Amino acid sequence: MASPRLSFRNITALAPMVRVGTLPMRLLALDYGADVVYCEELIDLKMVQCQRVVNTVLQTVDFVAPDDRVMFRTCEREKDRVVFQMGTADPDRALAVARLVEKDVAAVDVNMGCPKEYSTKGGMGAALLSDPDKIEAILKKLVAGVSIPVTCKIRILPSLQETVDLVQRIERTGVAAVAVHGRFKEERPRHPVHCDYIQAVAQAVSVPVIANGGSLDLVKTNADVAEFKRASGASSVMLARAAMWNASVFSSQGPLPLEKVMEDYLKYAIRYDNNAFNTKYCLCQMLRDKVESPLGKQVQAAQTNTEISKAYGLQTFYQHTQEELQARRDTSQTSSQPERPVMDGDVTTMAIRFERREYPPQITPKMFLLEWSRKEKLEQPHYDTVERSQDRSFQSTVTVAEKKYRSSLWEKSKKFAEQASAIVCLRTLGIPEGRIGEEDSGLVSKRKREGKINGSAEEKRKKLHVASIPETVSSGVAVETNGDHHRAEQP
Template sequence: MSRRSLSSSPPRDIKRPRLIPLTPDDYRNGVMLAPMVRSGALPTRLFALKHGAKLVWGPEMVDKAMVLAERVVDPISGTISYNGKQERAMFTCHPIEKPYLIFQVGSADPDLAVQAARVVMDDVSGIELNCGCPKPFSTHAGMGAALLTNPDLLCSILTALRRELPPHISVSAKIRLLPKQEDTLSLVERIVNTGINCLTIHCRTRNMRPRERALIHRLKEVVDFVKGFGGDVAVIENGDCVGFEDARRIRSITGADSVMIATAAEANPTVFSPTPLTNLEETFILPYLRLCKYLDNHWASTKFCVSQFKARKSANKALREAVIKAKGYTDLDALVGTWTGDEEFTAIKASIEARATAPPILLPLSEDTLQPQSQSQGSATSSGGDEISTTITPSGWRGNPDPTVVNDAPFLPANEHRIHIPAGVSKQDPGTPTPHRLSGGGPPPLPLCRYLRFFL
């Protein structure tokens, strides 16, 4: 679908937000939408902001692609598109999200990173260098997680971004944990000294599989290490957070300034609220489709995002099946009814503009009710004497898979008897059994025959 205008200037009825620079405090005390390729589309980001996300990250864009992009503004909706070949939008954004939008760039060259940032900096508030993506499309050119083994290049890119960009453009980085904690601390020290405002840490190593639980217990030491510098750099945790209340749990364990949500937001963009929408077939998908149509979001992007929304087993599947079969928005006329979409956009705009006097729901500034604990403790005790685990699997946790995969791996095995047989022995790759607390003091060992069947 081609964009609706080749105008190079924004429409007159869209007010440009004031140039209010992001500070480290803007990265604190919130729940954030993580950068996600394909899933971090403009409509998803706008709904995330409406439902409480403090800041939103766009999907990673490669520097070379953005340097050659053409900026186009839609005169109807105000949507800004950065088009590549065949006039197809590679990245879209909107002026109403600018004060809260971080653009993530994939780069292995300081000069190209700066050029790409300059192309888009008038439409975003911050630039982030992706140093954590382990996928081949990112690492093959030395970008993403490949930068973790080339700290000189990583830091030179961040230094160049901070030096060459205007002061009102924030600079941040996202990394993964290194296998050794001392190496992680050494890398973090070098990154913090480049002058960034924020550091997001995905609590997995480069080689960890998405279904493996995040190593959030390792982040506490990193957070304390950063605070020990005496500088002003926010630290955001990423990995296995499923919603607002879960963010409070993770924050109490790690001491992180904020928490970032990826997979759970891909399944439900309203999880940033303490009361997220449920039964998305009835409450969310139709408004989402209308907004996508209003913003002229490419149909393939809309179709993919809707396919990732979590469905209830009892839900009416007619709408989803219609979306799967549809080749464009017009194929859904009978189900959607009116396509105006302006009501959805107006409600989102009002919600975002209200932040000037009524900020979004933030994580508590004071100490959370859940207290951080050491590894040796493992649980806290409530006033009633019952143990409360701070590392149990949140209900409904789906793991952190690739966009097209859904796994039911839990947060932590209950005990050594429930750890799954290695795939090399079993010839299978089953998920770890979900732990349950039993009144008898824990689950009994599984029968020996359950293990022997893998060897016969």
């Protein structure tokens, strides 16, 4: 059943803040009455390399980078209410990221208002405001390419007319809403928000306009949200810092004591295995001027979620949660089935990554596949490797006995991609691959396993190396060694 389309009229939203829009904070905001929550701005170059992983232990969907960092984590509860916000300056990359996450979020948003250097130096964030053609290209590509709503967030331009003209152009791309931060690119939170600009934009377009930037001056409690909406003439209100300081600002019953809010937040952080340093950062932001209090100093000194839990007297909750998660891990490991091959046209695929640490120093899956092919008197395995331009990742297809095998995961190097395809072939055929702890199959000789080669091969290696030196210097051709086999390859 398809998710309901998110409406951006008459909502309050937790806007993304750097390092804050993680799952625990978003769920906390929903608890207290936020209608929509945004993730923190995530850069397209990092996200496009991620793999979607269903986390059965945490009951989440994780988007995991090649270095195993979780870049974005979400769950079923927020699926129809979370907006994925990205930093991008490239239409094709933006679309690739949007398609990666579109089944797990309610909408995608392009941040065109961030003035921080990490965003603008790549042509993203507020840097896009000076390139309306690129803005239009990105948004049109997204609107046409995904099945969920697309929105964007901007800052106001030097003149009112420029701002109105830009938003009208954005509206014509087909976006579902536009968030307007009522400050100029060079202004910071200490500067007053320009409600008149937001109001002029709202009157000039029919698409919902979301007012942003009122946390410091205009919104202290939930009662102020309606006033900010009225003053700006917007359809909706987006809060960032006010929600970070006390997420119960969304509650129609009035703000809750900060101690209660911090405890509720910390329970979510423990439940969803939030990074300890992110948890510390969020708690310190909530403490604000009390960060040097005894509790604040204890939080600042903590290095783990265990120590943070102790500071708030939640040791028992932490321990019970860890026991519950471990029980799920045990169940998952017991019931998990080996990765099964899936046909992609005429190619057998499996979601497998080559982990070098799982193999002895001298052993690789490619070596085992080559030796098995020789034993079976088959042609040498042939590897066809392609590079994905947007993130320079690689995927390889190996052909053995006229059948093709490939990992569905992209690797960070050509060599790793080839090893991954070799693993798919070996596991599909039930052939040993040489992993640590695997019983010796006899496919690879003891000399090769121990990294020893006979004198003849050693002599050939030396001769090849010497012969290659002038060529390497003059033409840039490098000689790559793989076991006893050599090939010249253009770097």
